[in-house]
Amino acid sequence: MDFLRPDVDLEAHFARLAGGARGVLLCDYDGTLAPFREVPAEAVPHPWVPHLLEAIAAVGTRVVMVTGRAADDLAAVFPVRGLEVWASHGRERRFPDGRVSLLPPEPAAEEALNALHxxxxxxxxxxxxxxxPGALAVHVRGLSPEHVARTEREVRRLADTPEAAPLQLLPFNGGWEFRAPGADKGLAVRTILEEEGRGRPVVAYLGDDRTDEDAFAALGPRGLKVLVSAEPRPTLADVRLDGGDEVRGFLAHWLMSVKEGRHAG
Structure with missing residues (x-):
């Protein structure tokens, strides 16, 4: 674990949980809770993830998945039910009771996505x-360097065409994404913070990708921003965890702290 800012006091966050403060835990999926796979449909979570998240939710923490995947795509690989999910970079929201809300893109952006697809x-x-919803992802993980370069040239060529004008072209870990403007992971974070109001919960966001930087920016000083990455990189995060084992340790510490708070209460 690396501390990326000198003023970060990780233990203070856990101490507040142990003192009975409400917890809000937001997690990205791919690269954070699940190892990357060449085929995204094969990216199942680490074996310990379902039990830990279910246990954390059971003791009262609001657990939220925030992912670039579509909601149905996440449900196919992630076995935990009853959690809140923000999918498609904030465009889809699936509530724990199964209700779904969708923020549709503008018609021009939708037409552009269909044409590029x-x-x-x-x-x-x-x-x-x-x-x-609202995006078209191009995955290149596992391809040869020549194939990746060829695909990138085609993607960037299309991005410069008039039909792509309503869209943004953004990189992610393993490819590029044409995305309609108006939603990102920061939207999910801002909405959740608004819903939590003035209660000052202990909030943490765990993510690995450039797309998670939008969530880090939205969270700002109101919570703990955790980058999951084996290698250092420029980031707005407060702490860096080196992959699976350290993420498991962080979540276990969270669970233990909340349990202490429940016993103390």
Missing amino acids: ERLAGTLSAARCERK
Whole structure:
């Protein structure tokens, strides 16, 4: 574990949980709770993840998944039910009771995504060219360097065409994404903070990707920003965890602290 800012007091967050403060735990999925796989549909979570998150939710923490995946795509690989999910970079919200809300993109952006999907589908497999609400992801993990370079040239060429004008082209860990503006992971964080009001909960966000920087920015000083990455990189995070074992330790410490607070109360 690396502390990325000199003023970060990790133990103070856990001490507040042990003192009975409400907890809000937000987690990205791929690269944070699940190892990357060449085929995203094969990216199942670390074996210890379902039990730990279920246990943390059972003791009263608000546990929220915040992912770039579509909600149905996440449900296919992540076995934990009854958690709140913000999917498709904030466009889809699935409540613990199963209700779903969707923030649709503007019609022009939707048309542009459909057009680009049709053009890319002719050169990429369905697993490599993923259409989801408000976005089109191009996955290149596992491809040869030559194939990755060729795909990047085509993606950037399409990004410069008039039909792509309503969209943003953003990199992520393992590819690029054409995305309609108006939603990102920061939207999920801002909404959750608003819902929590003035109660001053202990909030932590765990994420690995550039797309999680939007969530870190939205959280700001109101919570603990945790980068999950084996390698240092520029980030707004407060702490860096080196992958699975350290994430497991962090979540176990969270659970233990909340249990202490319940016993103390």
